[in-house]
Amino acid sequence: MARSPSGESLLTRVVRILDAFGPDTPVLTVSEISHRAALPAATTARLVREMTGHGLLARDERRRVRIGTRMWELAERASPVLGLRQAALQYMGDLQAVVGHSTQLGVLDGGEVLFVERLSAPDAVVNITRIAGRLPLHASSAGLVLLAHGSAEVRERIARGPLPALTPHTIADERALRAELAEVRRRGFAFCPGHIHPDATGIAVPVRQNGEVVAALGLVVPNDDAAWPLHQPLLLTGRALSRALSAAPVFSG
Amino acid sequence: MARSPSGESLLTRVVRILDAFGPDTPVLTVSEISHRAALPAATTARLVREMTGHGLLARDERRRVRIGTRMWELAERASPVLGLRQAALQYMGDLQAVVGHSTQLGVLDGGEVLFVERLSAPDAVVNITRIAGRLPLHASSAGLVLLAHGSAEVRERIARGPLPALTPHTIADERALRAELAEVRRRGFAFCPGHIHPDATGIAVPVRQNGEVVAALGLVVPNDDAAWPLHQPLLLTGRALSRALSAAPVFSG
Structure with a gap:
């Protein structure tokens, strides 16, 4: 060379x-x-x-x-995320039509969340994610889902820190992070009011292909009392997408 | 080097x-x-x-x-088509929800149509386009729209041929192509029953940014009597997308 x-x-x-x-x-x-x-x-x-x-x-x-x-x-034409994106886009469109705001899809890459798709309403609340943008695993709802279901090796490496705080609500402490990951696994979704921006709440659920978590599907909505109930439509969409991905092995190439 | x-x-x-x-x-x-x-x-x-x-x-x-x-x-993160794709995706989702089948977005690149986005129903009629796939300008409805509104230089080069036929209905003759391009400009859309595959009809309209045609928005639907009236929802969507693109200069970078 x-x-x-x-x-x-x-x-x-x-x-x-x-x-x-x-x-x-x-x-x-x-x-x-x-x-x-x-x-x-x-x-x-x-x-x-x-x-x-x-x-x-x-x-x-x-x-x-x-x-x-x-x-x-x-x-793009042989994109490693093309199959996932194409399967997800229809379900993301449904979620967008019903819930509004922003919906996004992230995968674990190099110790961060890499966002591979995002749909956003023109009047959506502030959302700093972008297509092909990244966020730290400990700070974002998609990251917590990927971390909760990822390998022990990545989880241990991230848990040891550093865990920089983006707002006063970011989980920036090892013990709090471990407790939160257990909670994400138990209840099936991550709920992050103000963790990235004080005005926004991130909610994310796992997307599974034949049982294995391959991505996190998320919503970014205003940080208010209306946010919590949205975990239900999100959970339903995550399950529908997981079923579609598991029926057709589109993501494994 | x-x-x-x-x-x-x-x-x-x-x-x-x-x-x-x-x-x-x-x-x-x-x-x-x-x-x-x-x-x-x-x-x-x-x-x-x-x-x-x-x-x-x-x-x-x-x-x-x-x-x-x-x-x-x-x-992808500094993609030359990101702004166009993001603006178009919402309108393509609307079209997909109302009309069904497949909807796609193509740009002129290197004397061909390069498709930058596509949404498709699971039961859609045969559609050979793919994201980041290409088709010849003379054969596809998106290509005819881009050719009709493109530079005279590209139009003359393509018109001189060769114009390979993909089916017996492909426009494979210089005079027929010139007549069709004039018709596309006059009526505002391209209508191509069986030009690429006998079972499918392609319909496409121009997408304009501040008056200039920057892309073609298309439908691929079954080749039957229901196809023709679909030019109306497609024209409406093309106009709505053009208006959105012209309001915010997202595609010019």
């Missing part, structure tokens, strides 16, 4: 450039990419040129750079 | 490996990748190893390879 003078492989540099883009920075200049990827300007310009040639990046009329349609196509 | 003895850059080989995966081949062995990407076995094994290290690829318990969650995340 070709290495730069710093000993870094070309692929490492390509990934660093892709990593410079995000939901808040979908369009960047070459010098912004160079800065965010911590790569020399000349190296960045050369790699951006080659990546653009392959469609991994694209340039707009002002020569600013963004992720290319080809990159999206390569990732 | 590092080049192999054949003079091919590393990035070219990486893209060839990613390109080996598709909707029908989401999981491959290293030797299948080597074959499909036309790369030597040792080169393939080495690149797969490095790409797996970066999360661009992932291995399952049987050491078979698939696109990695990290690759999906890098492409």
Whole structure:
């Protein structure tokens, strides 16, 4: 593998450039990419040129750079989450039509929740999750569900901390976290009023494929007395989606 | 840029490996990748190893390879189609709830239609489109809409052919294609009974952002007498989505 003078492989540099883009920075200049990827300007310009040639990046009329349609196509057409997303979308649409607000689907990835789908009403309460965005496992309702049903290894690693608090209501203490995970397993859902934002309540349930928890389905609703009863429609939707996933082995590829 | 003895850059080989995966081949062995990407076995094994290290690829318990969650995340979180998809999904859900069958959203990319979203009922009529799948412009209803409203340059290039026929009803003749494109512009939608599959009718309308056509919204329904009237709900949905897109400049990044 070709290495730069710093000993870094070309692929490492390509990934660093892709990593410079995000939901808040979908369009960047070459010098912004160079800065965010911590790569020399000349190296960045050369790699951006080659990546653009392959469609991994694209340039707009002002020569600013963004992720290319080809990159999206390569990732999406054999997407590891495509089957799950497609099965879930119909059930999420039903939930959205009945309950409103925001509904989202997260999977466990690299010690965090990675959100693979989200539907949101225009007037929904504040919700910081995004498609392909991440949240810490201990702070989010989807994360608590995934942690409660995940491997002991991940659970122990997260429980040992650190457990940063996003609000005064975030579970930021090992003993409280362990008690909460037991409670999530017992009652079948996570309920997190104000854990991520004081105005919002997250509720999440497990999505199972042939018994194994493969994702967490969640709602983000206003943090008020109307939130608690919504665990029922959410539980029903989680069970319906789990049944659909278990009937057709779409997620195992 | 590092080049192999054949003079091919590393990035070219990486893209060839990613390109080996598709909707029908989401999981491959290293030797299948080597074959499909036309790369030597040792080169393939080495690149797969490095790409797996970066999360661009992932291995399952049987050491078979698939696109990695990290690759999906890098492409999706700053996706060039994210804003369009998110705006469209709610309107597509409404259409799906009212009309049923399949509804899909395509953009013009590289002289073809690239489908960026699709919702489908479990009992929907045969529909060969897939998310991140492609169809020829002249054969599909979405393609005719994009061609009718696209640049003269693309239109002339496609019209000159070849125009391969997928069924006896595909428009496979330059004069017929030009007449049809004029008709699509005049009446505001494309109507394609049996053009792609004898059992299915495609209908598509333009999606506009501030007057410019940025996508085609389509239905795939059974090829029978009930198909024609569905252009009305589709036209209404296309107008509603265009209005939403033009109010908020989500697609321009």
